[in-house]
Amino acid sequence: MTTTTNNNILDSILSQVPSGSSFSDLRESSSNFLEKKGLPAIKEEEYKFTSITKKLENSISDFSFAKKSDLNSETVESHVFDAFEGDLLVFNNGSFEKDLSKISNHGYTLSLISDAKPELLGKIAKTEKDPFVALNNIAFEDGVYLKVPKNQKVEKPILLLFLNQSNEGQVIHSRILIEVEDNAAVTFLEDSVSLDDKTYFSNMVTEIKVGQNSQVHYNRLQNESKNTITVNNTETDIHRDAVFTSVLVSLSGDMVRNNLSLNLLDSGCEGNMYGLYLLNGKTHVDNHTNVDHTKPHAQSNELYKGVLADSSRGVFNGKIFVRQDAQKTNAFQQNNNILLSEDAIVNTKPQLEIWADDVKCSHGCTTGQLDEEALFYLRARGLGKEQARGMLLYAFTGEVMDHISDEAFQNHIVNIVQNRLGSNF
Known part of the structure; x- marks a missing residue:
């Protein structure tokens, strides 16, 4: 049963959806699901370190959809x-x-859904x-x-620029659907920007299909205001001999939750997930990743x-599933953290569930602090304390x-990171 908070939020959202609108079947099934499930409660395992629902209750006063x-x-x-050289897609509050x-x-090709x-x-x-x-x-x-058609290579990157701002409402819902057909290649860049420091809630879903023997790179920068509450769900279907690579850099926000799932659906496919979170103040970033190996001779690499x-607080929960048919799987997962303050917290939980018997996983x-011996070595060679520290941290993040x-x-991202590290955050 949903809580009072859940009901208040959901009732406000539902009241703004016009009757007879597009995607009615999807909206109806989702409404039925939420009426039974509700938004995540504090005790829910998947959200026990990240109380998004409570944060929404305490921080959002107007659940109206933000106007352009x-x-x-x-x-x-x-x-x-x-x-930047390439195509630019601009999104105004979603x-x-x-x-x-x-x-x-x-x-x-590009169109509205x-x-x-x-x-x-x-x-x-x-x-x-x-x-x-x-x-x-x-x-x-x-x-x-x-949509990228068969046998097409998009030569220049496509930048998805999200410009967000609380405007007659504090809730933004963005939706992206990408289909890359067989033997194609494309690079996406995503940058989310806060136009001011007012609080808003951004809830985004990105669906990506990677066709046979295709290559997709998806690079994302999260550097919104310190008052932003964000949930990103990115889900990919990766087919035979295809390669999908995600790089996510999170630098700011109030509470950020990133759900990234790679579904390796056939032999020979590859999924790569790289993430960096560079946090200060009270920023909270939670990365939940999921890799599902369903067929043999596929591989995944993950480094956060x-x-x-x-x-600040960081959460990493990475799950790798290797199904019974997924023999000869090669899967790697690693999460490394440096804490620069006694008040900083990280909760990390890498997980493997393997049902196959011929795999390399x-x-x-x-989790630790800076290497004092390395710091001493650099300072002994004439570097100041902050310069030496910044150099070690950059080597770690690079x-x-x-x-x-x-x-x-x-x-662009390297410059931001170097400035942050050089200014003692």
Whole structure:
């Protein structure tokens, strides 16, 4: 049975969905699910370290959907990182802004989900996987459907720029659906920006299908205001001989929950997940990952690293499932953390569930402080304390940033990280 808080939030969301709107079947099934399941309670295992529902109750006073902000091309350009070359898709409080975007359509097609109505919607990110997927199913107004046809290589990256702001409401629901057909390749960059410091709740769902022998790189930067509450659900279906690589860098926010799932559906496919969380203040970031090996001769690689200062908190929960038919699986998972303050906390839980008997799988985690001997070595050679510390921390974080596939985006993130490390957070 749902709590009073759950009911208040859900009633407010449901009251804003117009009757007879698009995606009625998906909305109805999701409504039924949430009426029984509700939003995550404190005692729920998957959310026991991240009380999103309580945070929403305490921080959001208006659960109305945020209206579009007054944007112009100058505002958009000011939030595009330097040296970017590629197509730009602009989202204004979750709504696609075609007139402010720059779209070449070289190698792909783009439409609103309501216009294309692909059957994939809600089939990759299933309602029962997470209550916030169901909430997005009910509440999102529309979304973008991006398709890369067979044998196409999109030469330049596609930047998804989300400009968010509390505006006559504090709730934003974004929806992205990506279909990459066989023998294709594409790189996505995602950047979420807060236009001011006002509190809002962003609930986003991204569904990605990676066709046979295709390659998809998805690079994401989270650097919103200190008052942002965010839930991201990204779900991928990866087919035979395909490669999907995710790089996620989380730098700011109030409470952030990232759910990333890779479904390895055939032989020869590969899933890579790299994450960095560099936290200070009271920022709370929770990364929940899931890799499902269902067929033989597939591999996955996962490396998440965290640096936590002040009273920040990090959570890592990584699950790898190896099904009985998934012989010859090769799976690696590692989570490493450095705590720079006695008040910083990290909860880490790498997990393996293996039903096959001919596999190579490993997982592990470490949590500690900076190496005092290495720090002494650098200081003995003329470096100041902060410079030496920054150098060691950058060496620790660089292993993740090296996997960012676009050079300009990588340089942008590296500059932000270096400035943070050099300024003692």
